[in-house]
Amino acid sequence: MNAHPSHSGAEGTDGPSVRIGALVPLTRPGWVEAGRHLLAGLELAAREVNDAGGIGGRPLELVVRDTAADPRRAEAAVDELAGLGVAALAGEYHSVVARSAAARADALGLPFLCSSAVLDALTEQPTEWVARLAPAQSHGWRIYADHLLGAGHSHIAVAAQPSVYWSSGARILRDHLAPRGGALVELDASTLTPAALCDELAGHGATALLLLVGHPEPAVPIVRAVRRDQRLAGITIGAPAGQPEFAEWAALLGEDGAAVPFLRYLPEHLGPLGARVAAALRERLAEAPSFVAFEGYDTIAVLAELLRVHGTDRARLAGSWPRVAVEGTRGPIRFSRTPGIGVRQWAWPPVQVVDRDPADPGRFRILHTG
Numbered sequence: 001m002n003a004h005p006s007h008s009g010a011e012g013t014d015g016p017s018v019r020i021g022a023l024v025p026l027t028r029p030g031w032v033e034a035g036r037h038l039l040a041g042l043e044l045a046a047r048e049v050n051d052a053g054g055i056g057g058r059p060l061e062l063v064v065r066d067t068a069a070d071p072r073r074a075e076a077a078v079d080e081l082a083g084l085g086v087a088a089l090a091g092e093y094h095s096v097v098a099r100s101a102a103a104r105a106d107a108l109g110l111p112f113l114c115s116s117a118v119l120d121a122l123t124e125q126p127t128e129w130v131a132r133l134a135p136a137q138s139h140g141w142r143i144y145a146d147h148l149l150g151a152g153h154s155h156i157a158v159a160a161q162p163s164v165y166w167s168s169g170a171r172i173l174r175d176h177l178a179p180r181g182g183a184l185v186e187l188d189a190s191t192l193t194p195a196a197l198c199d200e201l202a203g204h205g206a207t208a209l210l211l212l213v214g215h216p217e218p219a220v221p222i223v224r225a226v227r228r229d230q231r232l233a234g235i236t237i238g239a240p241a242g243q244p245e246f247a248e249w250a251a252l253l254g255e256d257g258a259a260v261p262f263l264r265y266l267p268e269h270l271g272p273l274g275a276r277v278a279a280a281l282r283e284r285l286a287e288a289p290s291f292v293a294f295e296g297y298d299t300i301a302v303l304a305e306l307l308r309v310h311g312t313d314r315a316r317l318a319g320s321w322p323r324v325a326v327e328g329t330r331g332p333i334r335f336s337r338t339p340g341i342g343v344r345q346w347a348w349p350p351v352q353v354v355d356r357d358p359a360d361p362g363r364f365r366i367l368h369t370g
C-alpha cells in the first residue's frame with residue numbers, strides 16, 4: 001500500500017500524535033486532480049490545527065493512502081489504517097470507492113467522515129460509524145434537473161458508462177423529470193464512438209446531452225465531437241458530476257469546455273473563514289481551489305473538533321456525530337438522519353449549478369442555486 005508524505009505542521013506540539021487516516025485518489029485511473037485538491041484541503045486544515053496547539057497538545061497526523069479509484073485497494077487501506085491505530089478515517093472522492101471504504105469501516109468499528117462521495121447508498125444498512133459532508137446525489141441532481149427544466153430542456157439525452165454511480169444519477173434525473181413533462185434517453189458511451197454517439201443524438205432531437213462518463217476519457221472526445229457536429233449546433237452539453245470544475249478540463253477543451261453546466265458545492269459568497277481558507281488553498285495549489293478542496297478542509301475541521309471534545313475512543317467519536325456543530329468554510333456543519341440515507345449527513349451544503357463563461361472560460365457563472 002503506497003503512502004503519501006503527510007505535511008501536518010506538527011511544530012509546537014508534544015506527545016504521541018493523534019492519527020487520522022486519509023483516503024485520496026492520487027494516481028490513475030483515479031481522478032488525480034480532484035484527489036490533489038482534496039488532499040490540499042485536508043493538509044491545510046491539519047496544519048492549522050497543529051499551529052493552534054494540536055489536539056490537547058498532541059500533534060494531529062494525517063496518514064495518507066492512495067485509493068487510485070480502486071474499491072479493493074480502498075478496503076485494504078482501511079484495514080491497514082485501522083491496524084495503525086488511526087482514530088478516524090477522512091476523505092475519498094469516488095462514490096464507488098467510498099462505498100467500499102464505508103462498508104469496511106463499519107465492519108471494523110472505525111469512524112469515517114466521507115468528504116466528497118455523493119452516492120445515496122453509501123452503506124447497505126444504516127450505520128453510526130459513517131458520516132458525510134457532500135450532499136447526497138438525489139439532492140444535488142434533482143437541483144440540476146430543476147435547472148434543466150428552467151432552461152427549457154424537456155427532451156434530454158445522457159451519454160452514460162456502466163457504473164452504480166452513473167446509473168443512480170440517470171435514475172434520479174429520470175424520476176425527477178418525468179412528472180414535470182421531461183424525458184430522458186440513454187446512449188451507451190461504452191459501446192458508441194463519439195461520432196456514432198453524435199449520429200444517435202441527432203436522430204433523437206434532444207436539446208441537452210449530459211455526460212455521465214469518466215474524465216478525461218471519454219468525456220473530452222465526446223465534447224469535441226458534439227461541438228464540431230453542425231447537426232448539434234444548438235445542443236447544450238451538461239456534466240452534473242462536476243468535471244468542468246477543474247483546470248484540466250479548461251486546459252484540454254479551451255472554448256469547447258465553456259457553457260457546460262455542472263454541480264458544485266459552494267455558496268455564492270464565502271464568509272470570512274471561507275475567504276481566508278480560499279486564499280491559503282490558492283497559494284498551496286497554485287490555482288483556484290475547487291469545492292473539493294473546501295470539502296477536505298471541512299472534514300478535518302469537524303474531526304479535530306470531535307477529537308478535542310471526545311478524545312480518540314472510536315465508539316465515542318462515532319456516537320458524537322449528532323452533537324457536533326462546526327463552522328465550516330461553506331456554512332455551519334451539523335449531521336442528522338435524512339430519510340433514505342444510511343449515514344449521518346450534513347443536510348445540506350450549498351449547491352450551485354454553474355458553467356464556464358464562453359467569453360472568459362476561466363470565470364464561472366452561477367446559473368441556478370438550490
